[in-house]
Amino acid sequence: MNAESHLLVARELTKRFGGLVAIDALSLEVRRNEILGLIGPNGSGKTTFFNVITGIYASDSGETVFDGNDISNLPAQAVYRAGIARTFQRSRLSLPLSIFDNIMVGNHMHLDQGLWFNLGRRGAFKRQFEEQFERARELIKIFDPPLADRMFEAVGGFPMIDRRRIEICRALISQPKLLLLDEPSAGMTHEETTQLMNDILEVKERVTDLTVIIIEHEMGVIERITNDCVVLNFGRKICQGSYQEVAADMQVQEAYLGIK
Amino acid sequence: MKRTLPEFGVLLPGIAGLIVLTVYLALLLQVESQTEIAALLVIAVVAALAATRFGVMPRIGRSFREFEGPFSLAIACAVLVMVAYFHEDHFILLLIATVIIYIIVTLGLNIQFGFVGMLNFAGAAFFGVGCYTAAVLTKNTPLPHLLILVIGGLMAAFIGSLLILPVLRTRGHYSAVITIAFGLLFKIFLEVNDVLGGPQGLHVDGMNVLGWEFNKNIEIGDDLEISFYVNYIIVGLLVLGLSFTLVRRLERSWIGLNLDAIRLDETAAACFGLNLIRWKVTAFTVGNFLIGMAGALYAMMVGFIAPTNFTFGDSLIMVSIVLLGGIGNPWGLVVATIILVIVPEKLQAIQEYRFLLFATMVMLMLLFRPEGLLPRPLRTYFPAWKPR
Structure with a gap:
């Protein structure tokens, strides 16, 4: 287990909410360039794991090493700068803002934030704006080319599948090393989910050096796109392996189906 | 072309x-x-x-x-x-000048409430900071008066950021509560402070730019006399023009985007690297700067200020202008300020009931048209720009 092959290593992570132990001494390794599926019943700590990694919650104990650096309990902003971007279970786009604006929020670290640059140097600002507009458009074209012509329409007017695409674009525009997808299929039909997974696989093919952790309930999705799976139950890792191995595991069947 | x-x-x-x-x-x-x-x-x-x-x-x-x-x-x-x-009608010209100055104030509030989502219930107090700064500086220092306008703004900005920094780590509307407290405190502080004139208030010198006396009527020839308020309207328009440009550029930049992102979802904004405190302080400070600057100009124009000019009620009127006009849209503020300043002055029947009326208007607005009279359009970074 060396740092070279593992992008993210979590050691003995614990997060309690009062008396409830949401994740319990969870240790997990994520290899570079793989798609890792994170599965488990509701309340098993999947989203809490994302929230602890990304600095929304501070962990109670344990450590996280990302790309060789200790990122345990760094604020969310620093985690983003280190190269981790995410989507949210309930889509957290800014609905009154345009597609372009939403994607640019995710692009924060590539935008010049100086007061004078933004207010005084409109020529320079315009050049950066045009450059970033092209980047955003190229990215969204991978998902759905027609969206590239509607960059200045409010996100609130788009259907759920487009919102998911926009949300993934917002996470990808900063060129993160690790992408965290929190139940991207939630609220979508089977066909839409299939389409979105095609999109994700295509992005994965085009972008070099991208590792993905995906939380998913649909086993079809997990079977199709992941290389490796981790099963959580009551905040603990109960099993890790390929989809076939995990699906055959007794403990998993017990957690999901209640079979003894 | x-x-x-x-x-x-x-x-x-x-x-x-x-x-x-x-x-x-x-x-x-x-x-x-x-x-x-x-x-x-x-x-x-x-x-x-x-x-x-x-x-x-x-x-x-x-x-x-x-x-x-x-x-x-x-x-x-x-x-x-x-x-x-209307060149000789003092009352009407004073009204026009007041509208201009109030638009500058609401532009400031708009950066705070409309963009980053921080409610400021101490608009009148920060306006008062600008007023009193102008009063003290015109009396005791030989500083050029245009510079005093800027210092008035800086004072309001400084006091504002000092006030708000400790509560910015908290979420929700604590900062709004702090501004209410500050607004009330400010008036009491003025009333008990003898150096600043106590309840009787202070005299403020009229503006004087390079020997041009603002508080004298302009006489052209023998029979044409122009009200001195015209001087203030001209300077007011210049300051307003600059403020408007500032607000527009702010909105049409990455900073405007940051402010919107923070207003709409702080958690998501933090997950994409936005420093919440930095941008809130920026918006609050820039907003108070505009409000303080407008205050300094107002004080020099009216020549006399007292604590009763800066009540909580005045702050509420300022906030209701922003709500009424269209949160985030500077043109909406212009329209709403014209309505809320001019109508009660002209229609004397409602003078006494204006608070009741404003409150009703704001409530109806929030119920039936929450986006305001002139809703804010989607951001365009460069209005004439089209993608290739």
């Missing part, structure tokens, strides 16, 4: 709207009979409803959006034409 016909088609509704509005406002300002004023107001409401119904409003909006620079200049010219028309 070749002017084409469609461009003229875009321009026309804006030009027509501007002329109608200018004539209407001049008429409203001139008329004194209460029934005539009431009739004019009814006409305005009916006309506005009809214009909305028949889709005239979006066209006027489009003219203004696509030719914002020229139209801003045209509006300044329209104000000057009105000023020339």
Whole structure:
């Protein structure tokens, strides 16, 4: 287990909410360039794991090493700068803002934030704006080319599948090393989910050096796109392996189906 | 550049709207009979409803959006034409100057509430900081008066950031509560502070720029005398122009985007690297700077300030202008300020009940048209820009 092959290593992570132990001494390794599926019943700590990694919650104990650096309990902003971007279970786009604006929020670290640059140097600002507009458009074209012509329409007017695409674009525009997808299929039909997974696989093919952790309930999705799976139950890792191995595991069947 | 016909088609509704509005406002300002004023107001409401119904409003909006620079200049010219028309009427000119100064104030509040989402219930207090700074500095220092305007703004900005820093780590509306406390405290502080004149208030010297005395009527020839308020209207328009440009540029930059992102979802914003405290302080400070600057100008214009000018009620009026006008849209603020400043002054029947009336208006607005009179359009970074 060396740092070279593992992008993210979590050691003995614990997060309690009062008396409830949401994740319990969870240790997990994520290899570079793989798609890792994170599965488990509701309340098993999947989203809490994302929230602890990304600095929304501070962990109670344990450590996280990302790309060789200790990122345990760094604020969310620093985690983003280190190269981790995410989507949210309930889509957290800014609905009154345009597609372009939403994607640019995710692009924060590539935008010049100086007061004078933004207010005084409109020529320079315009050049950066045009450059970033092209980047955003190229990215969204991978998902759905027609969206590239509607960059200045409010996100609130788009259907759920487009919102998911926009949300993934917002996470990808900063060129993160690790992408965290929190139940991207939630609220979508089977066909839409299939389409979105095609999109994700295509992005994965085009972008070099991208590792993905995906939380998913649909086993079809997990079977199709992941290389490796981790099963959580009551905040603990109960099993890790390929989809076939995990699906055959007794403990998993017990957690999901209640079979003894 | 070749002017084409469609461009003229875009321009026309804006030009027509501007002329109608200018004539209407001049008429409203001139008329004194209460029934005539009431009739004019009814006409305005009916006309506005009809214009909305028949889709005239979006066209006027489009003219203004696509030719914002020229139209801003045209509006300044329209104000000057009105000023020339009323050149000796002190009361009407004072009203116009007050509207201009109040627009600067609400532009400041708009950066705070409209962009980053921080409610400031101490608008009148920060305005007062600017006023008292001007009073003290004009009396005790030989500093140039235009510089005093800037210092007034800086003082308000400084006190504001000092006040807000400790609570910014908390979430929700703690900062709004702090501003309420500050607003109330400020007035009491002034009343018990003898150095600042106590409850009797302070005299403020009139503006003087390079020997040009602002508080003297301008005499041209033997029989043309122009009210001294015209001086303040001109300076007010210049400050307003700069403030408006600042707000626009702020909105049409990455900073404006940051502020919107923070208002709409702090957690998501933090997950994409936005430093919440930095941007909140920036917005709060820049907003208070505009408010303080407007205060300094106001103090020099009216020549006398007292604690009763800076009550919590005044702060509420400022906030209600922002709510009424269209949160985040500077043009909405212009319209709402004109309505909320001029109507109670002209229609004396409602003077006493203005708070009741404003409160009702804000409530109706929030119920039936929460986006305000002129809703904020989607951000365009460069209005004329089209993707290749």
